[in-house]
Amino acid sequence: MAPKSRSYQISPTPVTVVGHLLFIALTTLVLVWLLKFREGFALESANKSKIFNLHPFLMVVGFILMAGEGIMAYKAIPDRRDMKVQRSVHLTLQTIALGCGIFGIVVIFKFQKEANIPDMYTLHSWLGMSAVCLFGLQYLLGFFSYVFPGAESYARAAYRPWHTFGGMVIFLLAIATAEMGLLQKFLSLGLLREQEALIVNFIGLLLFLFAVAVGLAVVLPTYY
DSSP: OOOOOOTTOOOHHHHHHHHHHHHHHHHHHHHHIIIIISOOOOSSOSSHHHHHHHHHIIIIIIIIIHHHHHHHHHHHSOTTSOHHHHHHHHHHHHHHHHHHHHHHHHHHHHHHHHTTOOSSOSHHHHHHHHHHHHHHHHHHHHIIIIISTTOOHHHHHHHHHHHHHHHHHHHHHHHHHHHHHHHHHHHHHTOOSSHHHHHHHHHHHHHHHHHHHHHHHHHSOOOO
16 A cells, blocks of 8 residues: 655644744834834833833733743654653743733733723723633643643643643634734724834734744644
8 A cells, every 4th residue: 555645744843933933023013013102111100101011012922922932832842852841841931921911911900090991891801811811720720730740641641632722722812812902002092004003913913923823833743
């Protein structure tokens, strides 16, 4: 029987490289937007917009991009290396993402309190809070399943597909929430065709492409 053709098979390596490049591009665009057009950011300032600006930076760069890189860690680092290296990188990046997500929520509550704006009244805020809370739950379940020494090997194997599926659902929820937040900010600023509008739109477009890269990296098997 003739061997099956592997011409259609794609390695996840170039996909993760594209993901890394999108990470750099998105981080650059977010910094340009907030520093050049939105007056920068600060935790304490008489200009409340500077407090707000910490929120998109923490949620896009710190939460979404770090989480995406953490998801790709198992495909970005060759499988022939020690699995502990992949797990350590994954855990470190997800820990950073969770910390930034929580800090981003704290910052937006601080901004809304000081600006006398009601909390949790938009779909964006509902989905954002859901994404961070679910991410925290996913983090705890993953920690006690794969890092905590008392977990049984059969339990880890049984939970793995659910951990992968849950992680992707939460990641895509975060992407959708960020897109809604960008649209909400775009409309509130009354942007049209100026340079800032192009930057905000490109951030949204590249976020979508980053989600595609992360999702494709997850589903593609590794070949050696």
